[in-house]
Amino acid sequence: MITRTTFAGFGGQGVLLMGYVLCHGGMHKGLDVTYFPSYGAEMRGGTANCTVTLSDKKIASPVASKPDALVAMNYPSLEKFEPTVAENGTVFLNSSLFTETPSRDDIEVLQVPTAELAREVGSDRGANMVMIGAVCAKTGLLTVEETIKGMEGALKGKEKFFPQNQKAIERGFAFVADGK
Amino acid sequence: MPSEKMLMIGSHVVAEAAVRAGCRYYFGYPITPQNELPEYLSARLLEVGGTFIQGESEVSSINMVLGASAVGARTMTSSSSPGVSLKQEGISYMAGMELPGVIINMMRGGPGLGNIAPSAADYFQATRGGAHGDYRTPVLAPAGGQELVDLTFVAFDLADKYRTPVMLLGDGLMGQVMEPVIFPDFIDLKDLPEKDWIVDGCEGREPRALFSMFLGQQGELYQHNLHLQEKYDKITAEEMRWETNCPDDAEMVVVAYGTAARIAESAIEELEAEDLRLGLFRPITLWPFPKPALRELSKKVPKVAVFEFSLGQMVEDVIFSVGERAEIYFHGLPGGIIPTPADVADFLRSAAKGDGKVGRRIDV
Amino acid sequence: MSTEVAFEQIFGRPESLKTNPTHYCPGCGHSVAHRLVAECLDEMGLREKTIGVPPVGCAVLAYNYFNFDMVEAPHGRALAVATGIKRVHPDKFVLSYQGDGDLAAIGTAETIHSGNRGERISTIFINNAIYGMTGGQMAPTTLLGQTATTAQAGRDARLHGSPIDISRMLAVCDGVVYVERCSLTSIKQIRRAKKAIKKSYQCQLDDLGFSIVELLSPCPTNWKVSPKAAWAWVNDEMTKTYPLGVIKDTTGYEDKK
Numbered sequence: 001m002i003t004r005t006t007f008a009g010f011g012g013q014g015v016l017l018m019g020y021v022l023c024h025g026g027m028h029k030g031l032d033v034t035y036f037p038s039y040g041a042e043m044r045g046g047t048a049n050c051t052v053t054l055s056d057k058k059i060a061s062p063v064a065s066k067p068d069a070l071v072a073m074n075y076p077s078l079e080k081f082e083p084t085v086a087e088n089g090t091v092f093l094n095s096s097l098f099t100e101t102p103s104r105d106d107i108e109v110l111q112v113p114t115a116e117l118a119r120e121v122g123s124d125r126g127a128n129m130v131m132i133g134a135v136c137a138k139t140g141l142l143t144v145e146e147t148i149k150g151m152e153g154a155l156k157g158k159e160k161f162f163p164q165n166q167k168a169i170e171r172g173f174a175f176v177a178d179g180k
Numbered sequence: 181m182p183s184e185k186m187l188m189i190g191s192h193v194v195a196e197a198a199v200r201a202g203c204r205y206y207f208g209y210p211i212t213p214q215n216e217l218p219e220y221l222s223a224r225l226l227e228v229g230g231t232f233i234q235g236e237s238e239v240s241s242i243n244m245v246l247g248a249s250a251v252g253a254r255t256m257t258s259s260s261s262p263g264v265s266l267k268q269e270g271i272s273y274m275a276g277m278e279l280p281g282v283i284i285n286m287m288r289g290g291p292g293l294g295n296i297a298p299s300a301a302d303y304f305q306a307t308r309g310g311a312h313g314d315y316r317t318p319v320l321a322p323a324g325g326q327e328l329v330d331l332t333f334v335a336f337d338l339a340d341k342y343r344t345p346v347m348l349l350g351d352g353l354m355g356q357v358m359e360p361v362i363f364p365d366f367i368d369l370k371d372l373p374e375k376d377w378i379v380d381g382c383e384g385r386e387p388r389a390l391f392s393m394f395l396g397q398q399g400e401l402y403q404h405n406l407h408l409q410e411k412y413d414k415i416t417a418e419e420m421r422w423e424t425n426c427p428d429d430a431e432m433v434v435v436a437y438g439t440a441a442r443i444a445e446s447a448i449e450e451l452e453a454e455d456l457r458l459g460l461f462r463p464i465t466l467w468p469f470p471k472p473a474l475r476e477l478s479k480k481v482p483k484v485a486v487f488e489f490s491l492g493q494m495v496e497d498v499i500f501s502v503g504e505r506a507e508i509y510f511h512g513l514p515g516g517i518i519p520t521p522a523d524v525a526d527f528l529r530s531a532a533k534g535d536g537k538v539g540r541r542i543d544v
Numbered sequence: 545m546s547t548e549v550a551f552e553q554i555f556g557r558p559e560s561l562k563t564n565p566t567h568y569c570p571g572c573g574h575s576v577a578h579r580l581v582a583e584c585l586d587e588m589g590l591r592e593k594t595i596g597v598p599p600v601g602c603a604v605l606a607y608n609y610f611n612f613d614m615v616e617a618p619h620g621r622a623l624a625v626a627t628g629i630k631r632v633h634p635d636k637f638v639l640s641y642q643g644d645g646d647l648a649a650i651g652t653a654e655t656i657h658s659g660n661r662g663e664r665i666s667t668i669f670i671n672n673a674i675y676g677m678t679g680g681q682m683a684p685t686t687l688l689g690q691t692a693t694t695a696q697a698g699r700d701a702r703l704h705g706s707p708i709d710i711s712r713m714l715a716v717c718d719g720v721v722y723v724e725r726c727s728l729t730s731i732k733q734i735r736r737a738k739k740a741i742k743k744s745y746q747c748q749l750d751d752l753g754f755s756i757v758e759l760l761s762p763c764p765t766n767w768k769v770s771p772k773a774a775w776a777w778v779n780d781e782m783t784k785t786y787p788l789g790v791i792k793d794t795t796g797y798e799d800k801k
Contacts, residue, residue: 033360034359240654247597249628251629
């Protein structure tokens with residue numbers, strides 16, 4: 001098994017942190033992981049993206065030909081990365097910010113109202129945590145416990161954020177399970 | 181005790197490995213895309229009682245390394261392509277003075293200021309000596325991850341063993357990619373062989389001098405260069421490293437190093453579905469280039485495909501190794517873009533067919 | 545045995561100098577400067593803990609004459625090399641010995657920044673206003689009007705810039721605690737220079753910061769004059785551009801006149 005996920009959005013949306021969480025969770029689970037960020041001049045444009053690969057075998061390239069999943073936290077990210085997604089891949093959209101959907105019909109789409117769900121659990125800044133919960137639930141990459149472990153690994157030293165983030169992650173899982 | 185499994189970016193991995201390999205003295209000048217390395221060490225070295233100096237230039241930094249090495253320290257500097265060009269003067273002096281030291285080059289696009297995207301266009305500079313004079317620098321090319329740890333240790337050991345500067349040649353992508361690694365325990369500097377040539381004050385012995393100038397009229401420089409060459413011959417005989425994964429019935433072997441090798445490896449995996457039987461040969465020492473091993477392989481495999489993040493540098497060493505024993509195909513990308521496994525697969529498909537659509541056949 | 549006690553050695557070669565004859569020209573200031581550096585090390589008991597860094601220039605072979613550990617540096621990089629040494633061995637005594645091309649042209653950045661970092665290093669700066677080793681080219685310190693093989697009509701401010709006073713430039717850096725300019729062309733000044741060199745050494749021993757002693761030094765060969773005329777030129781001409789004396793002193797040492 002090898003799964004590649006691209007996370008993209010504005011700087012400040014916690015895009016890279018979602019990647020860290022998936023990476024740490026995957027490592028905790030005993031998988032090989034790589035995390036490949038955009039960097040340098042690209043970052044200064046205010047957009048951020050990273051690609052996380054999880055595999056039960058040793059990962060060769062940290063660069064993906066076609067990500068199996070795309071997490072688009074804003075519309076420009078959907079526009080930019082939609083063409084790269086593998087056939088039968090999954091696209092996660094931050095529907096709190098935009099309602100456009102992909103033009104391709106060979107990919108599955110999940111719209112996640114991240115901000116509303118985060119607010120529901122009392123975590124205004126937890127939109128990215130809701131999203132990573134939804135991603136892990138939908139793809140089956142990590143269980144809710146593994147995702148929380150991943151969050152704790154990614155945010156080591158910032159323990160005060162753990163309870164809020166845990167709630168947001170759980171809300172993301174529940175959204176996928178219950179469809180609301 | 182070895183560390184737990186840790187997730188770290190490549191630049192931090194090299195920095196932590198250097199500390200555990202006994203490096204307590206870092207001198208460098210900022211340049212993207214490797215700033216995470218000095219930033220990490222600026223804090224880490226203080227924790228372990230070491231010294232971090234941000235020099236006024238790459239030129240001064242490499243000469244601080246020279247000085248620290250001359251008095252016996254395990255010491256290093258790091259930079260990216262334009263900065264490494266500036267360090268070449270000092271590297272030549274260190275080679276001439278036979279001073280150990282580790283130079284990290286996280287390569288970026290060139291020539292000139294180029295850009296900060298990954299590249300591997302400093303192959304010639306790294307493997308052909310780099311600056312003036314008849315010298316070579318051992319060059320280690322990790323492919324990221326755990327190998328960044330392991331080869332950082334090797335770099336310091338080789339430097340001390342042969343009294344030579346050693347280069348660790350990575351690229352900007354490798355420095356940014358985060359992967360799990362395990363660090364070995366800190367070495368105890370007291371366990372290292374004593375350096376009986378250092379200049380740390382002449383108490384209880386005759387004074388020593390370290391120099392690279394040989395003005396004598398009795399062939400002193402000539403003898404010195406022959407001595408250096410003997411050393412380089414010994415390194416060539418004993419220190420070649422490579423990794424090969426090539427099925428017996430492979431129709432083509434792909435030669436690539438560093439990040440390019442990892443992307444090529446994924447391309448090879450993708451092509452398995454198309455019944456293309458491909459192998460991978462990954463040089464780990466770029467100098468000395470593992471020519472005999474590649475030569476042997478090329479006797480069994482009819483085609484060799486070379487993929488580089490440059491427009492054709494390592495391919496020359498492949499030609500030296502393979503000659504006319506196999507058909508050689510080359511595909512090189514200039515720095516500034518990051519290819520995907522699919523891009524490399526296009527080349528390999530084309531080379532396997534020999535249709536010349538991607539890359540080109542090398543006329544030896 | 546009884547005959548031997550009648551003699552007492554009152555002058556000799558400092559232990560910090562080897563017995564090798566130097567390659568310096570007759571009348572050159574390097575020989576005197578070497579001797580002062582060595583005498584001061586001997587008198588302060590520093591020889592065995594000293595690591596010296598010679599320049600590229602006429603003194604590039606100084607390790608053949610100084611009887612202590614030395615490390616060659618690329619041209620201009622002596623203070624970077626010395627920085628690396630001193631940071632590894634703060635308990636050792638580190639000395640750079642540099643000419644004007646090395647210290648004030650190609651090595652300007654290393655000089656200023658080592659000073660600014662307050663590296664605990666003592667620098668002996670030989671200013672002879674000319675490139676000696678390479679055969680008389682213009683130095684950064686060449687005087688206005690002075691001829692050189694690369695300034696054959698004499699140094700011209702508009703064309704070449706004016707002579708640089710790097711000692712005064714160093715003096716503005718906080719890390720620099722002591723700067724003095726002496727000459728090697730009178731007995732009085734040689735004595736003064738020796739005192740300055742000792743004081744510079746003391747700055748390092750007391751962990752105060754960076755210090756430098758500039759020595760105006762004759763180069764009869766490249767000035768194309770006799771040794772005697774070269775001495776006179778230092779005293780009469782060079783000191784106009786480079787006045788002798790203490791340029792900076794924040795050591796707090798009581799300086800006995």
